[in-house]
Amino acid sequence: MTPHLNRISTATPPHDVHEAFVAFATSKLASTRSLPLFRRLASRSQIDHRWSVLAIEGPGEQVSDVYVEGRFPSTARRMALYETHATDLAETAVRGLAIEDLSSITHVVITCCTGLSAPGIDLQLVDRLGLDPTVERTVIGFMGCYAAVNALKLARHTVRSEPSAKVLVVSLELCTLHLQDTLDLEEMLSFLIFGDGCAAALVSAEPVGLALDGFKAVTAAGTADQITWSIGDQGFNMVLSGRVPGSVGAALRDHRVSLFGPEGTEAISLWAIHPGGRTVLDAVQTALGLSDEAMAPSREVLRAYGNMSSATLLFVLDRVMASARPGERGCAMAFGPGLTAETMMFRGAA
Incomplete structure (x- = not known):
């Protein structure tokens, strides 16, 4: 099951x-x-x-x-x-x-x-x-x-x-x-x-949509100050450093095997990348060698909605799920405080 x-x-x-x-x-x-x-x-x-x-x-x-x-x-x-x-x-x-x-x-x-x-x-x-x-x-x-x-x-x-x-x-x-x-x-x-x-x-457990196969995460050392979210007297205070894209790209390159295994990303054709911003998407695309077609759902969501924090990845997955073929493998990925990359492996329902 x-x-x-x-x-x-x-x-x-x-x-x-x-x-x-x-x-x-x-x-x-x-x-x-x-x-x-x-x-x-x-x-x-x-x-x-x-x-x-x-x-x-x-x-x-x-x-x-x-x-x-x-x-x-x-x-x-x-x-x-x-x-x-x-x-x-x-x-x-x-x-x-x-x-x-x-x-x-x-x-x-x-x-x-x-x-x-x-x-x-x-x-x-x-x-x-x-x-x-x-x-x-x-x-x-x-x-x-x-x-x-x-x-x-x-x-x-x-x-x-x-x-x-x-x-x-x-x-x-x-x-x-x-x-x-x-x-x-x-x-x-x-x-x-x-x-x-x-x-x-x-x-x-109904075999419809996307099968959820597994999850992995990696936290990049020395980057905890690059994304922070604290409560102040006038709302919540966000720090989103300009160093984030570079740190994301480096973390994906350094931990490629632990995230994707020795086979790498070759078997993955569906990508749902959290659009944290244009430069974040650029960093992911470069680090993983992804095509413009693979990045299209994420860039479409960024253009139409911006970054909606935790809701955004589901907006991207909604687009990806609409085109997923049975058995087609995919990866969802989002970034946040830590600096941490959280990933989810999935495939189109049989």
Whole structure:
């Protein structure tokens, strides 16, 4: 019996804020020497759209009714916004799975690193969706962009130990709640990448979708300071160093055998790479010698949605699953704090 990722549903909020943010950042950096570099990197980001639960309106003293120049909101205010919007978006994603009998769900696994509340999304979804009140719930918090891999790993272990289990995985991130009032170029470039989104997935023993074959991870030594995520007085503070792409590429080259075995990547034709940004995708493509076709699903998601932290990889897997042939081998990969690369081997259902 092999656990399978049966189906995926994705959802985004209504506001496309990418162009407005670029205008806001350009205005903010206008008096600094960083502006020419920001403009150049923004034009090369390969991101056309990012979505937010907030309507960000571009330059000016009031960027939105939340982000007012000189009066950016407290962490408490941001968490109140999280509680207002998070479960609605999660419910939309789950209902998109079109599960005939939601009461048949036995386990719920939630990933999120952009908001905290209790009772949280897990219990609210149980109530809204009419799930069995005895459903087992797990929340994976603050693991960042690779959290969906860990959620799928947990779902696989669950189904292997309980073959009748039906595991609902929900990855929900509202990254735009954490915009900071800053002139720091590296911080501003981080905000240029991130958007909001949610993905839901069903994992069971039913041999439909993608067979989940195994998981491996590697942490690159000496890189712990390159991706960090901490709670501050005005939201959560992200550090995404410009050294990350180089470290990702080096880690994949150094640990190629431990991740892929002595046969390497030759037998793998499907790739779901977390689009942490254009330069991260470039680093992975170069390190593993992947074709433009192999990288296409990841680049498509980056262009249409940006980086939605843990939800993003499931957006990519949704595209990959649609074209997977029976027995075709694949690898999913995401990167986050540590600096750690989490990988999942899969194949098209027979």
